[in-house]
Amino acid sequence: MKIALVGIGKIAVDQHVPVIAGSSDWDLAATVSRHGAVEGVEAFTDMGAMLEARSDIRVVSLCLPPVPRFDYAMQTLKAGRHVMLEKPPGATIAECHALEAAAREAGLSIYATWHSRHADMVAAAKVWLAEKVLRSLTVTWKEDVRRWHPGQAWIWEPGGLGVFDPGINALSIVTEILPDDIHVTHAELDVPENCQTPIGARIAFHHPKGAQVSAVFDWRQEGDQTWEIEAVTEAGTLKLSDGGAVMEVDGTRTGDAAPLGGEYPRLYDRMAQLVSKGGIDMDLRPMTLVTDALAIGRRHAVAAFFEGPQ
Incomplete structure (x- = not known):
């Protein structure tokens, strides 16, 4: 086509x-x-x-x-x-x-499309969690905005989402792998004094069965980048790293794809399927969590952000 x-x-x-x-x-x-x-x-x-x-x-x-x-x-x-x-x-x-x-x-x-949902080990993580009793889930998503979004001033304007632009990737995985829906109960947002959108966020969620669910997003990470989700259950601990490319269950590692590896080919495969069948795929749960965090989040002014030296 x-x-x-x-x-x-x-x-x-x-x-x-x-x-x-x-x-x-x-x-x-x-x-x-x-x-x-x-x-x-x-x-x-x-x-x-x-x-x-x-x-x-x-x-x-x-x-x-x-x-x-x-x-x-x-x-x-x-x-x-x-x-x-x-x-x-x-x-x-x-x-x-x-x-x-x-x-x-x-x-x-x-x-x-939610490209992170198509990371190599997300489907396996969903299967593993399906029958487990979740005790806690923590998201740690920290990266360097200068490396991944150079010259993209729109991300700091209303509607640009700020740190939630990558953070929504994590939430697209969480909403895919958890068998129960969650919603935001509290958020703390770090907003640079010269920007309209946050550069950091800490969020707490309600889980219908009582698990503790939280996320930390930060765009000020230097050095190694961190894209991790850890789920503790009564039957062991699952950890997704490298944005969902690698899975560990109680220390046993599975997956060797690079971050982003295979994600976009799977998106275009899915689009071809939808067009051939006349289908629609508009899951808005990740976006709902972000907009709710922005709606109820307490804003904290932090140092101005500049992409280059001042």
């Missing part, structure tokens, strides 16, 4: 473009971007112009920041094309519901 990629930034260049190129399901037929392009692929700077010129393109993958994504997605659906959404699927829960409703009405597929 011919697919268009909209928003040629870091994540598109690092993940989407090579994955599409290596897939037997997809042909990258066009891009839309104000600043980026892919060599050998027809490039547009206007979404409407692409949709009008390329009626042969059935699917559009949106890699834009979350705030402008709704308008592009709705324009795509109105043009009768299927939509794939980078995470998070939008800037608000309500607009995501509106997109799903529009897709259903038009008989089109829409997919809110």
Whole structure:
């Protein structure tokens, strides 16, 4: 199937473009971007112009920041094309519901992707936890924003999510592997004095069966990056590390994939399945947890953030 990629930034260049190129399901037929392009692929700077010129393109993958994504997605659906959404699927829960409703009405597929759910050992962790009594679950997600989001000023603006941009990856795993839904009960948010979104967060969750569930997110990590989830049960302890690429159960390690390894190919495999069957996949639980943390979180002003030396 011919697919268009909209928003040629870091994540598109690092993940989407090579994955599409290596897939037997997809042909990258066009891009839309104000600043980026892919060599050998027809490039547009206007979404409407692409949709009008390329009626042969059935699917559009949106890699834009979350705030402008709704308008592009709705324009795509109105043009009768299927939509794939980078995470998070939008800037608000309500607009995501509106997109799903529009897709259903038009008989089109829409997919809110959560790439970390497709890390190598997430499915195995879900199976292992399914019949266990959970006592506690802790998330530690710490990385260097300068390394992973260079020049992306939008993440510090309203709707950009700040540290929840990577933190939502952890929550997409948690909501996938836990057999019971959780919700936010308390949050402490560190917000740089020159930013609108947090650079650090500490969150507590309610678990319906009494387990202690918490998360720590931080974008100020230097050196080794930390993407870990530890679940303590009555039958042992499970630990996911490297963003879900590695699993340990009571010290026995399984998995040798690199972080992000295989995640995006599985997203595009899933999108191909949805389009072939006319399906919709719009799980908004990770985004709900983030928006609730932002809604009830107590904000603490911290030092201003600057990407380069001042």
